Amino acid sequence: MAARTVVSIGQCRPDTAAITHFLKSNFDVEVVSTDLPEDSLAAIRSMDVHLVLINRKLDADYSDGLEILKTLKEDSELADIPVMLVSNFSDWQQIAVDAGATYGFGKAELQSPDTIERVRGVLGLA
Structure with missing residues (x-):
């Protein structure tokens, strides 16, 4: 099976x-990192993406990652791509789930067995 593609949006360099x-x-994944909403959406449209990870607040401009989630879910060509929010706060995870995301982490x-299993399931590797 070919590597899965994950787009990671708005993380700071260490993250x-x-x-x-x-x-x-x-x-077995290829990770594509993007910084801003426009670049992220262009990247997602240009490749076969299996998972999108969105930071709650984008590091580059501190824009709201949930706006990208909403844009993805409103686009009929992108709506089926699984999205997870990267946030330590369960209340923000629930807001993202309510907007169409899969519960993230x-x-x-990062090294939690629950996180590994959740990501494995979303990537279709369960």
């Missing part, structure tokens, strides 16, 4: 490195 390491050490939970 990008940590999330990329987490994904690559647990799954926080940076503090």
Whole structure:
């Protein structure tokens, strides 16, 4: 099976490195990192994406990651791509789920067995 593609949006550099390491050490994935909403949407439209990870607040401009989630879910060509919010706060995770995301994870939970299993399921590797 070919590697899955994950687009990670709006993480700071240290978090990008940590999330990329987490994904690559647990799954056969290619990780594409983007910084801003427009670049992120263009990247997602240009490739076969299996999962989108969105930071709650984008590091580059502090815009709201939930706006990207809403844009993805309103676009009929992109709405079926699984999206997870990267946030340590369960209340924000619930807001994202209510907007169409799959329950995500926080940076503090990267090596948690629950996080690994949740991501495995979303990538269709269960």
